[in-house]
Amino acid sequence: MLKILFFLSSGLFLGWSLGANDAANIFGTAVATKMLKFYTAAIICSIFIVFGAVVSGAGASHTIGQLGSINQLGGAFIVALAAAVTVLWMTKAGLPVSTSQAIVGAIIGWNFYSKTPTSISVLSKIVGTWVFSPILAAIFAIILFYFVKKIIDSSKIHLLRLDSYTRIGLIIVGAFGAYSLGANNIGNVMGVFISSSPFKDISFAGIIRLSSVQQLFLLGSIAIGVGVFLYSKRVMMTVGSGIFKLSPVTALIVVLASSLSLFIFASQSLHDFLVFLRLPPIPLVPVSSSQAVVGAVMGISLAKGGRNINFKKLGQISIGWIATPVASALLAYIALFFMQNVFMQNVIN
Template sequence: MNDEQDSNRWRQLDKDLKRIGRLELSGQAISRPLIAPGAALVFILLACGAAALALTPSGSSWALVLAAGVGAYMALNIGANDVANNVGPAVGAKVLTMGGALLIAAVFESLGAVLAGGDVVETIAGGIVAPEGFATSDGFVRVMICAMIAAALWVNLSTWLGAPVSTTHAVVGGVLGAGMAGGGLDAVNWPAVGTIAAGWVASPVMGGVAAAGLLAFLQARIARAPDPLAAGRRWAPVLVAAMAGVFTTYLAMKALSHLIPVAPWQALGMGLAAGLAAWAAAHPLVAWASAEMENRPRSLKALFRLPLAIAAALLSFAHGANDVANVVGPLAAIARATQDGAAGALVVAPGWVMAIGAVGISLGLLLFGPRLVRMVGDEITKLSPPRAWCVAMSAAATVILASWMGLPVSSTHVAVGGVFGVGFLREWQEARRAREARRARDRALDHAPEERSRRMLVRRSHFLTIVAAWVVTAPATAALSALILAVWSRLL
């Protein structure tokens, strides 16, 4: 009898333990999706606390604390959406794992923002709105806060939809809409708006053409050469040198220029010196890396793995130095206006403001970035190390060329345009081979129309979604910021 009671007791205990185990698993499944939003909320509250500690006795506490929270929210969204363009191709090419890419991007984004973000930040999206167009500093502060809220909400929505958009254009649209609603048409610098709008069209086209041209060059000079291995050994050091030169010039113009004045010819000289040094160092490394390779084009993909990883890190550094201004600029202007009542086009960013931008971008990438990283790297078109390298190189080279031309471009549009360019070039090559097969009556290489449609190398659904998001970003954020300002003015 005692044995039977003990057996029943153990069976009941097993049932209770299984029930508890199921409850624990259910609790974990419910709480896991809340970890990232919870961490983001903690960061926003810490940013508000930093703003409260930075207040002076004469400062307007509510406006600065609110602006700090909105700025932190904006930084998180920039990290979740914009940074995917820097590391997505490397992840799609299987050069970096998702975890490794997120870690590299977070570290170099923070380094770029802190070391080269600059103490003097040009605000109001490059002079879109003139501060003197507002009667009081309170009106200017309201416009900046509404613009940041609208831009952050739009970027958040775009990230949720899986569309990489330009956070710079979102900020520009937000400032433009709230500026017109709060200060009238005269408060807007329309020539600057027209110049920036021209860059919206030029960015993806320039990036796509450059990436497609680089890929065609690699195919002609290496992949289709009579001796691919010998061609790879000859051209790989040249390509490494070109990458070093282009990225050195890019970093000098986009990052170093925040610390010291850098003329275009000086940046070009730095790039030339770095390219020559890289060319001299690459020869023995390429010879060593290719010693055991088979003489076929597929084997040469390994030569692009390390350059592509380095390119992802350098792009992240430059992005952190440049795009942190989307958060720091408006927030620094609000800090100055609320503390001493002055609203100027150039302001000095306090350390705590720079920290919000740097930490927020990296944290947003780590918490919410994987979805857009996969989108850019895997879901638009298939990327190999050489193709992804072409995207990274085209992004840097296009930004440099546009800067010299005085044309403001979006790094997001350039990078994603490069991915499209690589995919559409391969589609065009596939279609050309099919036409040649039909003319030669080679049924082995020809395909039925349904099969040709299935073989399209760029996913049209993603292409249309991304282009539509690009087109409506500025108008949507402008309308949203104007609406938020109108509601705010009516309620308060």
Template sequence: MLLELILVLAILASLYMSWNIGANDVANSMGTSVGSGALTLKRAILVAVTFEFLGAVLVGKHVTNTIAKGIVSPTLINPHVLMIGMFGALIAAGLWVTIATYLRLPVSTTQSIVGAVMGFAIVINMDLIHWNVVGDIAASWVISPLLGALMAYIFFMILKKFIFSKDDPIKEAKIVMPFFIFLTAALIAMSILFKGLKNIGLDLGLWNSLLISIIVGIIAMIIGYALLRRYKEDLMEKDKYKKLENFFIYLQVMTAASVAFAHGANDVANSVGPLVTIVDIYNGVPIGSHVTIPLWVLVLGGFGIVIGISTWGYKVIETIGKRITEITPTRGFAAELAAAFTVLVFSKLGMPVSTSQVIVGSVMGVGLARGIATVDYRVIKNILLSWVFTLPVAMAFSAGIFLLFRYIFLG
């Protein structure tokens, strides 16, 4: 009876954490699109709902393994105690993300769940924690926003040098944009094809996935080039730069979709990782064996993210899209393309990277490419402080909740 009760409560807690992920992290993929005017809030939510769900169900398996058994040594913990700990970790992480979302702060849900899992493990025995894995994860939290910032800076500087600095930016855009269309389409295809279809029984492998992605990119580039060639410039048109920005709206929507897919793939683990452990214990699967991830668990996580996006996602969107630096379609495109690239690389490596940190880093990279004065450092300071507090607060919440639940359930 105890196992059934904990399982049901854990499913609800996982759904609650998924809701929080959708509410806080939707800004990671849609904030720049809404901030630039490329998408209305309603359309952004529709795009996010679709691609977040697909990413969670198709690719969410990789990072879930790390959350489920990579942070602590499950074989050294009593199964009932482990179930209670993982259940409490979901509640603790969810509470902190709820507070952050209310304050409109884009915190890391990855840091929240990692800190929460560490929190209950510390109460039991600090030696249970795989400090080398935690160290690798922590390193990714530092490297990923820096990589995102660097890639966004490079992408925007390419646009600036080869398009915006030219006497006829429209003419130059027709030459340069097909390259970015190729890159965007190939990235989206690669994110889906490489290890992304295993859950439906299709494993194409690296080279086949890469070949098909390149072909998809080339087809998209040819179509884009043909459409751009059809555009006839109005000789009386005064604001060429405004027209140029409109060109990039379509690319920004594509990159927003790819970031949403990448986020669903990476961050669904933050809500279903602990649940997977609980389900395995309930089903009598030996602790420490290969983690099995039922499809219904990934669907549950994807569904919760969708609900969070639809009900409360607008709060943090404003912070990402409007308060860090001024966003236009070209700037948003550069930031989102960089974020999609960075998050997907780490996802394929099985590292639970923070998409919040990546997109904030990418937006900062675009801002710095325009000049250091264009970045609002007061907003950045508040975001950085929330990142610093996330891990210890989640650990403290988790430790307290674990002690309470252990007393309630086990006496």
């Protein structure tokens, strides 16, 4: 059991860092502008991340599984660790890093090491989604911006009442954002452990059944929750008052737009519905919440007439699409070699 926990620890660490960084994308402005107390935000965020991960985490995780089926716990440990270290490095370098890109790179590293062919069609589907998700978030943000502006302008709502509605909106949209984050990103944290999951299905009084995968997701999402509670406050203050200075209403739009983007790439029901309508289904892929937020902020800048567009930030995102997976793949490859040959642990079956 201790050995299992040790091997899972890298995934939990990745979860912790995801919680520390990405909760700020959802509640950063609300907390930094004092619209919500940090603990209110942290509680809502953690509960809904767990909820999203356990209920709706399977779809995006499945795509990660298709990219590389890591069949040894030792291998999964190294892959998650390589991704976590890459995220940590890139965060220190001040880049809008994506856990999704780090884990995909690390899986490709494992594929190279284990001489497993990487499915180009799955990889292109994933990379295409990375590019598309900030664009989609920007489109959502533009539509929402005009919609909200029209409502505010025509309703003649009092500043104070708008403030109280915005607070309620930030809580509801934040909960939805946390749910979407959990559903979309749990695959990054725990996806690599699915094939080698040590858990058995359990049932509570025959009412609640938790599959082995759901137990993994529960554990991973709790780690994300711990990250939210212990470390996200500082990041929230930076996001909320540093890089993007948003008003509470625009923050609401940004969070909703980016959450919708995350939700679309995680919702199995939406996927099935589109298939039912004989429309092309949206791929279920873990995407970067930070980049979706940047996309949404850019969308608002465009809607306001294209001023203040941060081209440097756009450039950093594009670099991240390549640099993050490459760095993570290299790190995974080297670490797998050491794990196998120095620590004598099996990393492939």
